[in-house]
Amino acid sequence: MIAYILCFILFLVGLYGAVTQRNLVKIAISLSVMEFSTFLFFALLGYIDGGVAPIVNPAEPARIYVDPLPQALVLTAIVIGLATTALLMAVIIRLYRKYGTFDIREMKNLRG
C-alpha cells in the first residue's frame, strides 16, 4: 500500500512542477516525472508478493507468477512516452531559437 501512496505523491510532485515552473525544460522534466509515476503504478498493478517471472516450465510444479500484462502495457507506454518527450524537446529547442530564452513568461503572443 505504501508503494501506491508514494507513486501517487510522485504524480503530484510532477503535476506541481508542471503547474508552477516557468522554465520550459523544467516543465518537460515535470511531465516526465508524472509519466513515470504512471508507469510505476502499472508495474505495481502486476506485482504479486513472492511471484516470479511468468515463464511457465511444465516440468516444474505450479508457482505464483506475476501478471505479465501490465509489463507489456508499460513497455508500450514507455515507447509512446519517448516519442512525446522527443517531440516536446524539439519544440522547446525551436522556441529557444525564436525567443532566446526558456522563460515561459516571455512567450505570450496568443491571448484571448
Add this chain to the structure above:
Amino acid sequence: MPLFVVTPLAATFLIMIVGRFVKDFNKYYTSLTLLFLVIISFSCLFNIGENVDVYKVGGWQPINKIPIGIYMVMDGFSAIVVCIINLIGFLVAIYSISYIKRYTSENYFYALFCLMIAGMNGVVLSGDLFNIFVFLEISVISAYSLVAFGVEKNELEASFKYQVLGSIASFLILFGIGFIYWKTKTLNIADIREAFKTGYDKSFYLFVQLLILSGFGLKAAIMPFHAWLPDAHSSAPSPISAMLSGVFIKAVGIYVIIRLFFNMFVITESMAILITTLGTLSMVIGVFLAIGQWDIKRLLAYHSISQMGYVMLSIGIGMILISRGVKQEVAALAIAGGIFHLINHAAFKGLLFLNAGAIEYTIGTRNLKEMGGLAKSMPATSATSFVASMSISGIPPFNGFFSKLIIIVAAITAKFYLLAALAVIVSIITLASFLKFQRYAFYDKSDEDKRPEAKEVPYPMIFSMIVLSIVCLLLSLLAVPVVRDAVLTPAINILMDPLKYSSQIIGL
C-alpha cells in the same frame, strides 16, 4: 476492417520513402488512399445495419469465452464516425494539393496527415481500452507536430501548450485504464462491461469515471479544459485546422466519451448530470468567447467548443433519462440529435476552416478588419461559406437546423426547459457572430478598390469546398425518417442497449 488502419499507415511510410525520389507522389498517393478508404467506409456503413463486426488482431481466439486478443469492433456508431473521418480527410487531402505549396517539406506534411488518419481510425474501431490509448497517442503526436508545422513563434507556442495539456490528459487516461485493469483484470470494453454489471465499489467507480472524463474531456476541449483549442486550431495550417476541428476532437474526444460511458460504464445519474452541465457550460461560454474575436480561425475555433457543447448536452440529456429509466424514446431522440449534430458539425466546421484557409491563401491575413469586398472576387468561397455559416447557425433548410431542432425538441419533451432556452439563445448568438463574419469578410464594400489582386483560389480547393457544401445540404436528408432508420438508428440502438454490444462481442 483492419484496412482502415493499415492502408494509411502504409501510406505514411511509402510517402517518406518513395516521395523522396518521385516528385508529386505524396499528394496523389494520399488522395488515392483516402478515396479508397472513403469507398470502403461507406460500403461498411450501408452493410453493417444492426450487426456488430469483430476482427481479432492476430487471430487470437477467446478461451472459455474470455477474450485474450485485441479486438477491433465495427458497429453502427463507429461506422458513422469512420465515414466522417475519411470523407473529410479525403476532401482536405485534395484541398492541400494547392494549399500546402506555401510550406516546405510537403512529404512530412502528407506523412503526418496519413498517420493522423490511421490513428483516428484506430481509436474509433478499437474495442480494447489500452489499444484506444495507443492509437490516441499516434494521432495526437502527429497532431502536435502538424500544429507546429509552420515553425513560427505562434505555431510553436500553441503546439507547446497543446503538448503539455495533451500529455497531462494522456496520463489521466492511463491512470484510469490502470485502475480499471486493477479491478476487472481485463482490457476488453465488452468484457469490462460484463465485470461492472455484477456490481462495483461506488467511490472507486466515481473516481475512474472522473479520470476518464477529464482525460478525454481535455482531448475534446470541453469547457474547463478548453484552453489549448483556440491556439492550436488557429495556428495549424488551414487544412489541418479543418481536420482538427471537424474530425479530431470528435474522434478522439467525444466519440470515446460516448462509447465508454454508454457501452462500458453503467450509466449513473450523477455522471449524466455532470456531463450535461459541462456540455451546457461549453455551449454558452464558447459562443460568448467567440463573438469578440477578430481573427477568423480563432472565431471558428471557439465556435467548435460551443457546438461540441450541443453534442455533450444532448448526449447528457439522453444519459439522464436512461439512468432514471423513464421516457426511453425521448432518450433515443436526444442521442439521435447528438450524433446527428456531430456529423453535421464535421461537415460545416470543416468547410468553414477551408474557407478561412482560402481567404488567408488569397489575401494573406486572418484579421476580419482587414478584409472586405471579397464576394465579387471569390464567388465560390463566398457562396460555400454562406452555406456553412447558415448551417452552423441553424437556418433551414441547411443541416444544422434539423439537428438543433431535434436537440431542442428532445430537451423540451424531457422537461429541461432551461436547457432548451439556452440552446435557442446560443443558436441566435451564433447567427449573429456568423453574420459579422460574412459582412466583414465578403460584403463590406469600403475596401473593394484596394483589392485588385484578390482572385479565386485554385481548382482543387474550390472542388473540396463545393463538395463539402453539397454534403452540408445532403445531410439534411438524415432528418427524413427512412434515411434516419438506415443510418442513425443502428447507432442509437447500440448505445441504448449496452448488453447487446457486450453480449454480441463476447459471444463471437
